Amino acid sequence: MESPHSVNSPRRTLSLSKKQRATVSFFDPDDITSGFGLSGDHGPKPSEVYGFVGSITTVVATVIFLVWAYAPESWLQSVGISYYPSRYWALAVPTYVMVTIVLVLGFYIGLNFISTPSPASLNTVFDEFSRDPLSLECSLEEDEKPIEPISDIGIGRINDIMFNNAT
Amino acid sequence: MHNDRPDLYICTDHLLVYSIKHMTPSVCEGDMMDDSQKHRILMVSDFFYPNFGGVENHIYYLSQCLLKLGHKVVVATHAYGNRSGVRYMTGGLKVYYIPWSPFVMQNTLPTFYGLLPIIRTILIRERITVVHGHQAFSTFCHEALMHARTMGYKVVFTDHSLYGFADVGSIHMNKVLQFTLADVSQAICVSHTSKENTVLRSGLPPEKVFVVPNAVDTAIFKPAVDRPSGSEIVIVVISRLVYRKGVDLLVEVIPEVCRLHPNVRFIIGGDGPKRVRLEEMREKHSLQDRVEMLGAVQHVQVRSVLISGHIFLNSSLTEAFCIAILEAASCGLLTVSTRVGGVPEVLPDEMIVLAEPDPGDMVHAIQKAISMLPKIDPQAMHNRMRELYNWHDVAKRTEIVYDRAFKCSNQNLLERLSRYLFCGAWAGKLFFLVMIVGFLLWQLLELWQPADDIEEVPDFTLPCSCDEEMLEKNSVK
Numbered sequence: 001m002e003s004p005h006s007v008n009s010p011r012r013t014l015s016l017s018k019k020q021r022a023t024v025s026f027f028d029p030d031d032i033t034s035g036f037g038l039s040g041d042h043g044p045k046p047s048e049v050y051g052f053v054g055s056i057t058t059v060v061a062t063v064i065f066l067v068w069a070y071a072p073e074s075w076l077q078s079v080g081i082s083y084y085p086s087r088y089w090a091l092a093v094p095t096y097v098m099v100t101i102v103l104v105l106g107f108y109i110g111l112n113f114i115s116t117p118s119p120a121s122l123n124t125v126f127d128e129f130s131r132d133p134l135s136l137e138c139s140l141e142e143d144e145k146p147i148e149p150i151s152d153i154g155i156g157r158i159n160d161i162m163f164n165n166a167t
Numbered sequence: 168m169h170n171d172r173p174d175l176y177i178c179t180d181h182l183l184v185y186s187i188k189h190m191t192p193s194v195c196e197g198d199m200m201d202d203s204q205k206h207r208i209l210m211v212s213d214f215f216y217p218n219f220g221g222v223e224n225h226i227y228y229l230s231q232c233l234l235k236l237g238h239k240v241v242v243a244t245h246a247y248g249n250r251s252g253v254r255y256m257t258g259g260l261k262v263y264y265i266p267w268s269p270f271v272m273q274n275t276l277p278t279f280y281g282l283l284p285i286i287r288t289i290l291i292r293e294r295i296t297v298v299h300g301h302q303a304f305s306t307f308c309h310e311a312l313m314h315a316r317t318m319g320y321k322v323v324f325t326d327h328s329l330y331g332f333a334d335v336g337s338i339h340m341n342k343v344l345q346f347t348l349a350d351v352s353q354a355i356c357v358s359h360t361s362k363e364n365t366v367l368r369s370g371l372p373p374e375k376v377f378v379v380p381n382a383v384d385t386a387i388f389k390p391a392v393d394r395p396s397g398s399e400i401v402i403v404v405i406s407r408l409v410y411r412k413g414v415d416l417l418v419e420v421i422p423e424v425c426r427l428h429p430n431v432r433f434i435i436g437g438d439g440p441k442r443v444r445l446e447e448m449r450e451k452h453s454l455q456d457r458v459e460m461l462g463a464v465q466h467v468q469v470r471s472v473l474i475s476g477h478i479f480l481n482s483s484l485t486e487a488f489c490i491a492i493l494e495a496a497s498c499g500l501l502t503v504s505t506r507v508g509g510v511p512e513v514l515p516d517e518m519i520v521l522a523e524p525d526p527g528d529m530v531h532a533i534q535k536a537i538s539m540l541p542k543i544d545p546q547a548m549h550n551r552m553r554e555l556y557n558w559h560d561v562a563k564r565t566e567i568v569y570d571r572a573f574k575c576s577n578q579n580l581l582e583r584l585s586r587y588l589f590c591g592a593w594a595g596k597l598f599f600l601v602m603i604v605g606f607l608l609w610q611l612l613e614l615w616q617p618a619d620d621i622e623e624v625p626d627f628t629l630p631c632s633c634d635e636e637m638l639e640k641n642s643v644k
Contacts, residue, residue: 051333108268108276116266117251124252129217133257146386147231147558149467150216153255153629162627 065090125155206569207239207294211311212301213274215244215262219466221490222302222327225381227260232562234258239626241293243286245275245307259629263289267307274306279601280608282310283317287612290320291621297569299323303330303340303365309347316350316583317605321572324348325355325379326365329487329508341368342591346598349586352572355379355565358509361487370590377571379564380513383493385553390499390545391474400431400537403476403500405464405491406483408439413482413505418444419526420482422452424533431537432457436464436472473498477543478536484524486510492519497552499545503536505529515555518548580606 067076069090076084117123133151210230214222230240240260245267246252254262265285270276289295298315300308303326312322324347331337348354348369354376356362362376402424406412417435424431435445435458442460449458464472473479479495481504488509492502496518504510505524513519520539522532587598 045333047331048333050335051338054335054338105276105278105281108270108278109281112267112281115246115251115268123249125254127249127251129247129250130254147228147384148257150227151257153257153259155255158255161629162625 204570204573205237205239206233206566207296208233208241208569209290209293209295209298209311209315210240210242210301211298211305211308212242212244213269213305213307214302215242216256217247217250218273221381221488222305224466224490225325225327226301228382228384228558229562229565230260231258232558233565234260235559236562236566238566239293241289241295243289243307243311245269245273259627261293270306274304277306277310279310280314280605282307283314283605283608284612286311286314287318287609288621290315290318291618292624294623295320297321297323297572299325299565301325302327303344304328309343312347312351313602313605314609317602317609319577321352321569321575322350323353323355323568323572324351325357326361327357327487329361329364329485330368332368342594344369345590346587346594346601349590349598350583351375352575353377353568355568357381357488358512360509360512364487377564377568379561379568380556381488381490381493382556382558382561383490383497383552384558385497385549385556388470388473388494388497388549390549394477394499394545398430400428400478400540401434401476402431402478402480402503402533403434403436403473403495404480404482405436405469405472406481408435408437408441408445410441411484412439412441413484413524414439414441414444416482416484416505416524416526416529417480418448420480420529420533421458422448422454423526423530425452425454425457427530427534428537432459434459434461434472434476436461436469438463469494470498473500476500477540478503478533480533481505481510482524482529483507483510489513493552493556497549497556499543499548501536501540501543503529503532515551518551 068084069087076082131151133153134149208230210226212222212226214220215226216223226242230242233240235258242260242262244262244264246264247269251264251266254264256262265282267275267282290298298311298320300312300322301324302308308324312324315322330340332341344365345368348371351371352375354365354369354371356365356376356378357380359378362373362378365371366373366376404417408414421433425433433454445458445460449455449460461472473495477500479492479500479502481489481492481495481502483489483505484507486508489504492504492510492513495502496514502514502519504519504521506521507524511521520532520536522528584599584602587602588595590598
């Protein structure tokens, strides 16, 4: 019997996490077991059903769309289908979607270029999140030294180190 | 105390041997095991400071330890408001805040090729040798990995979360992961459960996936010198109050524990949409004096909250790892946690009491923890955590993964494209097309702006903070 909370997958594999650990064997005599209703393990989880139904729905919808878009009108008439939306939309909607996506991408990239600060902007070297280094006590005697908290190093100091060979 | 030693070595060797076992078959006989070169690593993710979270901390601490090992580390992320451009941070960590606007939940909009020019420039300027992406739900990371592979760089990916298989979001995310990781050099997961999850979702061969756990800065999370004494027992909960963290379990567990043990008090830190349910529970059961709600807790305040308690309660419904229980154990707290995801792998049995994610079982576990409390020594627990989970150890293991990635042979475009075709009947062809277009765009960039024309950044070594303090004192004089 598989654990009801394990990750179910159609591709079975050996699970390292299924090595049994010592289960909790503590029992309190005063415990009132009836206080908690036991939730029975009935069938698959709802999310799995949604995934399965979603998959089937996608396939069926794709087939219907392709038939509507490509099947000749006489075939549909012979089967008895006489009412369906105009085929114009079979071309229009995908085209609209593709053009929208391309325009959204172009707009997004343009927006990013607009939001780029100019090289002379102060925000390229400083902002409200800049944090000065804390004055850590350099006591080497301490057994374990913490990793320094996150902080910014000023651009002046970086320039000195990089170009003036300051130590 | 004497019996602790075998557990310690078994626990440590388990992770280490597991990594070595999968590393050995591919190593050529002529290569030396100690062959460790200095890497130039680009960390890529949507998540970094000033954002806060597990991924952000992981990238920062790992980068700091890799810098101490002598490697060069550069971080690339998107701009956060006014924080845009290049910053230098602690230890000389260079961070590129690329002006790329966040779209939803700090993720950028997927543009497929929008990041190619800037990523290419960074890789050439910094002479990067390894690109390390973080977090499966980071579009910035996926795009950067894709382009890095197009340009022939070694690529390593770290997965920090567990995802399902059946809901719509997870199905699409798994497909994207399959695409991005089809060509990755190596992958890292934070637990064996996470490795199993990632291998199933992405179809990666398991021998490409290493298990390198998260760690905690034990120097910051120390036990209190004087433990809170008295007959009162304080149980601490610190997490975001969202469904995934199991707040609905807390709503049922806390009243029952308070009823069974009159000397128990709760401290709940964190904020989120489910906070209202906890407040309602307090009102309903008249527990205002026994359940204290702190609201949002900053990371620098987490230790002071932890050391005010005896037991740490984690009720997550899904966890790839769980840094919170590492922090609690490092502070000397006994942990009670749900048995989900990678949590059973994190702590030895004497430091944690596991329960199924069910209110009744959790109440049992808390009762067992309360009975175990007199035997707990916070300082011994802290010392053990210092040996088990250390960021420097994580950095050394990551270094092994980088070395392993470098031993993988380079592959030409045709060999790489065949992998994408295997991703699916229709998706494979789409992925194939995306990679072809990416390759052509890269060639166009090479014509437009050759790599030789891009200026390389000079290297420098940042003096250690002690020297910095002396310099500041001298300048004051």
